Amino acid sequence: MEEHLINNVLLGLLMMTGFAIVRMRSLLAVTMLTSIYSLLSASLFVVLDAVDVALTEAAIGAGISTILMLATVALTTDEEKAPRHKPLLPLFVVVATGAALIYGTLDMPHYGDPMAPIHLHVAPTYLHVTPEEIGVPNVVTSVLASFRGYDTLGEVTVIFTAGAGVLALLGYRTRRRNSQNPEIRKMVVLRVITKLFFPLILLFALYVQFHGDYGPGGGFQAGVIFATGFILYALAYGLGNVQRIIPYRTLRIMMVAGVLIYIGVGIESMLLGGKFLEYRILADDPVTGQHLGIMLIELGVGITVAAVILIIYYGFVSRQHQEPPEDT
Amino acid sequence: MYIVVSIVILIAIAAGLLRAFLGPTLYDRVLAVNMVGTLTVLIVAVLGFMTERPEFLDIALVYVLISFVSTIAVLRVYAHRNTEAAGGTTGPGDK
Amino acid sequence: MHDVMHGVLGLYNYWIVIILMMTGFYTVIARPNLVKKIIGLFIFQTSVFILFISMAKIEGGTAPIISEGARIYSNPLVKALASTPIRYPTS
Structure with a gap:
């Protein structure tokens, strides 16, 4: 209630x-x-x-x-800019679509109904099978990484493609090391807090990465948190200094390496005589094999996501400073 | 007991939202975002205990760690604008 | 009367989701500004997630992380669907 x-x-x-x-x-x-x-x-x-x-x-x-x-x-x-004319046509389209959709909801099962069709098909099987076959408490992780590993491979490829697309569109230029705004040098509080938080954020990203089997989390989230840590560092100390820690070349390698780890796990399981991404072959005990497989592919996902997000950020910010000031 | 706490937090979130809607300056909105962020941490924590799954504090921790990054980014964009404009044109806060 | 109230409460989530969806849709089709369009897409996307997740909720259920004492879990599949997409606002 x-x-x-x-x-x-x-x-x-x-x-x-x-x-x-x-x-x-x-x-x-x-x-x-x-x-x-x-x-x-x-x-x-x-x-x-x-x-x-x-x-x-x-x-x-x-x-x-x-x-x-x-x-x-x-x-x-x-x-x-203010719109040039009254948006009557879009308004009409939106109201009509909304009315049709609301009419469609009238037949839907009510919120929280345990007998809704969505709860009767494959979901009970996943919940039932996961503890014995996969041995991972977080059912979402087991669905994501094991039962539907192919879909997640697709997702990772999409993210990789997005990173490559941004790279192609925005291009990139390496910054000099001391290219930071002199205003930022004066912000002592920001710099001290950043120094304090940066390791904590990275540590927490690792926690989310490897604790994803047992609690909420996993590769996607961990990758994003990891990248956020570096972005915070870039905000406080300038992009040039971050690029000394993770240079652009490393990021490109990381972006590819993540996807390759994922595919590599699949091929490894094929070489051992199973199907593509059949983790239980990977170790003597099927449950251990599942654990190992899930951990490895989550690692791949995390690496790719972190690299792609940092590449997008680098692309945007290095462009920001290239613009001649008289343009703005 | 948790329900009382969560209602109070929701009211506070609504108040913060009102400030974010009304503005009028950029700083009001930045403060509102920060406040809603803190309150979100609180409500996620309360929900974790209410549903007897306190391990969901992880999510609250993520917020604590990264919600201020966007605030810093807003302020940096604003500072960047102001140094470029050199006090000439109107900034977003002058409306 | 009681039936009507029950129906409204049972479908309330879906209706709000549809209003949000249409808000995003309107922003995409009616606003010329590209940043605004992307924000419209973002609203639309979130509303789709809320729709999926509302359907997955079971009365009295808890998050699908197996633990002692919890017996009813909400549907894990849609959560796996919804937790993977990562937005890339590149305009």
Whole structure:
């Protein structure tokens, strides 16, 4: 009952935030409202028992997507132009689509109904089989990495392709080491806090990476948290210094290496006489094999995600400073 | 007991949202985002204990660690703008 | 009367999701600014996740991480679907 109340209030707040985002013109303000929107939706995901999704949303929404949007806004203008004419046609399209969709929901099973078709098909099997065959408490991880390993391989490839696409579109230029803004040198609090938090964030990323079998987390989330740590460092100490820790060349290798680790696990299991990505062959004991396989592919996912996000960030920020000042 | 706590937190989130909607300056919005971030940490923690799965504090920890990064990014973009404009044109905070 | 209330509460999540979806859709089709369009897509995407996850929730269930004492778990499959996509706002 309490959960219902929190769920309904959070949904109401989300709706209000959504309307405000549409109405506002200042893009900086909109970016910040988007950050709030993502915070609220992450709380909603926790209420709805989707802790892994909440962790993803926490890692991406609160950090990366806001930062990338800000980088975009910094490259373009802050103010959105007023529309030239009344948006009557879009409004009509939207209301009509919405009405049709709402009509469609009338036949749907109610929220929380245990007899809904979605709960009767494969989900009980996953829940039932996971403890014995996979031995991993987090069923989401076992579905993601083992039962549906092919899908996740597809996802990783998509992320890899996105990274390659950004690389092709934005290009890249290495920065000199001391190319940081002199204003930032004066921000002592920021620099000290960053020094304090940077190792903690990296440590926590490793925790999320390797504890993903037992609690919420996994490669995707860990990769994002890892990249966020480096972005924080870049914000406080300048991009040039981060590139001394992780140079651009390393990132390109990492981006490929993650996908290759994933595929390599699949090929290894084929060489041992199983099917592609059949982890139980990997060790003498099937459950140990599953553990090993899941750990390795999660590692691959984490490496690729972290590298791609850092590449996107490098691409945006190195471009930001190339622009001649008279353009803005 | 948890329900009372969560209602109070939700009211506080609503208040923070109101400030983010109304503005009027950039700093109001930055503070509102920060406040909603902190309150989200709290509500996730409370939810973890309410559903008797306190291990979900992990999510709250992620927020604690990285939610301030975006705030820093906002302020850096703003500072960058101001140094470039050299006090000439109107910044986002002047509306 | 009680039935109507029950129906409204049972479908409330879906309705809000549809309103959010349409908010995002409107932003995408009606606003010329590219950043705004991407934010519209972001709202749309989140609303789709909320739709999936609302359908996966079971009354009285808990997150699908096997532990002592918990007996009913919500549907793990859709969570695996929803937790993988990573956004890349490249405009």
